[in-house]
Amino acid sequence: MNSPIRRIGIVAAAMFCALLMSSTLIQFVQAKELQDRPGNRRTLLASYSKERGSILVGGTAVARSDEVDDNFKWQRKYPQPQLYAPVTGYYSFTYGAGRGVEGSYDDLLSGSSDRLFYRRMVDVITGKPPQGATLELTIDPKVQKAAWDALGNQRGAIVALDPKTGAILAMVSKPTYDPNVLAGHDLPGVSKAWTKLSTDKSRPLTNRAIGGDLYPPGSTFKLITTAAALESGQYTPESVLPGPAALDLPQTTVDLPNVDGRPCGPNDKTTMAHALQISCNSAYGSLGMSLGQTKIRDQAHKFGYGQAVTVPMRVTPSIFPTNLNQPQLAQSAIGQFDVRATPMQVAMVSASIANGGREMTPYLVKNVRDKDLDVIDSTDPEEFAKPISKDTAGQINTMMQAVVEAGSGRKAKIPGMKVAGKTGTAQSAKGALSDVWFTGFAPADNPRVAVAVVVEDGGTMADEASGGVVAAPIARKVMEAVVSQ
């Protein structure tokens, strides 16, 4: 019976060989593929059970990871959730990291970035789990808070920039959300919260400061039309423009009326400076038609319209429409028709005027630190573009000061300081409530902050609202928060 026993032995050996091969196939050949399979909870859990880096604002964490005793080991916490949600975004087991620096800097925060590789060498050898980098933001907590408070319960957005560097000092969007509910470890609860947030008609997940639906910039766009006019060399602030109560638009039966229904100056004439000061629609409509759409579009493009900017979140490119006929051009020159802009873009225009024509790239992350808080990387201010000359910038600056001093933006006045600004009241559709704007900078002679404020549907003032009444005082509080320091 021995030879059949030996043959049985061979069969048994073959069976064990099959097992060795199959386990090699799974654990060696296909391991990577299996690990990367969508829905592999182990891989997900592994990435969520690492200590993720913090996000700091003024030395305080606005997002941090606390050690907890559950499957995930670390719980992401947002101590001031609503205030910073547009900046931090969220970090959720089910929905990933997104909508803020959490998403944009995910690989650094999670510690998986190649940039951390050499720093991690020791950890790899000693088997320590990787620890994420810490991000220090440019946000000034006082300015952020001031902007948040000033906007109140109204829907809208505020961006404040340091015009000299492009550093984002405040970024507020309302309504907002609590990222903690998405970072929770009660997964059905998270999923319920997500459904609620993503179907909410007020779109709390949208960061109105940089994206989502764009706003018609309204009269704040007159800054770009002014820049185009001055840059063309054919106009000065003193150039006389037609300023009737309503501009007769060619090829149509409609007019372009002024808001107050009155002419902008004696004999239906006005200077460009005065037209900006009182936000005269008829003068700018006719200026636009005389300049032609190419000049305005080019100028808008130089300021950043149609260009991709990341701060590090992607800023939706603002739009200046193409193929305009004359009446459409007249409307576009005052920021109506199909012109659309983000508050970030509007703030960038103000900031470049404030900075003598040098437009800086906006940024949100000041520096990246490793777990020992050594700086790994810091952002150097970068020039985004040079849309206008220093002279043009100076002229527009002076014109904008008049807006605040004696024009439509008087409510932005800060005692004892020169403030430059421009109001805007933009109808997004006929009969709809206006979105009201204010953009400007202070101090006008040595700008430290440039700001853009938009309040949707006139805010609490509804149809009584205008940029000067609703948005200007908000902008003032934001600028005061910077200049009072």
Place this chain on the structure above:
Amino acid sequence: MTTITSLAPRTRRNTELVLLAFAIGIVLLAYANVGMAVQDRVPADLGTLGIGIGVIAMVFHLVLRWRASYADPLLLPIATLLNGLGLVMIHRIDLANDKTIGEGAALKQLMWSGLAACAAMVLLVLIKDHRRLSRYTFTLALAGLGLLLLPLFPVIGKNINGSRIWIGFGPFSLQPGEIAKILLTIFFAAYLVQTRDALSLIGRRFLGFPLPRARDLGPIMIAWLASLAVLVFQKDLGSSLLFFGLFVAMLYVATERRAWIAIGLSLFAVGTFVAWKLFAHLQERVTLWLDPFASGQSDQLAKGLMGMASGSMFGTGLGQGRPEETYFANSDFIIASFGEELGLIGLMAILLLYALMVERGLRTGVGARDGFGKLLATGLAFSLALQVFVVVGGVTRVIPLTGLTTPFMSAGGSSLLANWVIVALLLRISDQARRPVVEDGGGGRNIGQDETQVVKIK
């Protein structure tokens, strides 16, 4: 035929002692490792547990010295190591599920381990010669079949996880099939030794194929029907595969006729094909085998595969993976849990331990001096190999997942008891196989006796 004298006459008990110490050392190290990884401390009961396991192993070792001094020295250390590692993993999965010692499966498993080892020792003490077992051929057959079918009876039979293979008394539940497997193996061995001549020599040739007589074919048909019955009524694929494979292999060994393999495999093929046609749960298994990630299907196999993949080559380390993410992580899928935490390297080591155990069992079969011993050792060893193949092969997608316990490791008392009994039987046979025909110092060597031992039938 191998001559008996080629086997070393040394007892090798000291080798066993060293290996046992080694096995216990590894188990305690693994236990400490889990404590460090999961709870950040060396477990307080490491010492007491170590003493406990040490005492059991040492008593077992002494029983072998006393009652089976020539027994194979590798079987006990391997069984101890596998049993110990299984305990550590079950404990580790208890910890992951936040279960205390009392709530978890580990303490039960520990008690069963002790009980099973004691049963094995008692068996070794009571049965001084394995040949005595062959006297009860049909009693064992009846008992085996009875146990096998016991779960089908109302009241005591229990349906757990879709299979009716359990019987329960109050809080206890047992899988009688595990014990039935051993009883039937003994029966097969005894029956085949008695009828092997008839089976291999008498019969007509049919189309050039030696066909056994119907009355000799009876047992194989009964085995086939019994395994089908297990499959059909208990929905236990793994066991039916095991019984049938075991019986065919033993028939082949007993008769040395390949025809039996052909007959057995064709019957098996017919049986599985019909069953596959008839039963939805079988078709599901096959679908999952071909595509474990098929949507809308059970993700049990997929989770095990992902676990093994996350362990990769070197494993996450004991206590540092997430084996609890897999269903049945401490029973059917315990091998995937090991694959995850010990990596491919650890899994291979465990598979090689099983292979070594099977090899020692088959070697015992080769060395045994009586036909019954040969067949029994071969059957027991091959049943171990088959069981490991069916369960690990199911988890690693060599064959469709059928669900069997992993010998010595899976949580479950009946399985432990059965496997320790198998070890006891193998030890008993190997003692006889390795024992010199006449011990030295027993009043001189009688050369003439050697010749009368050798009986060759073929």
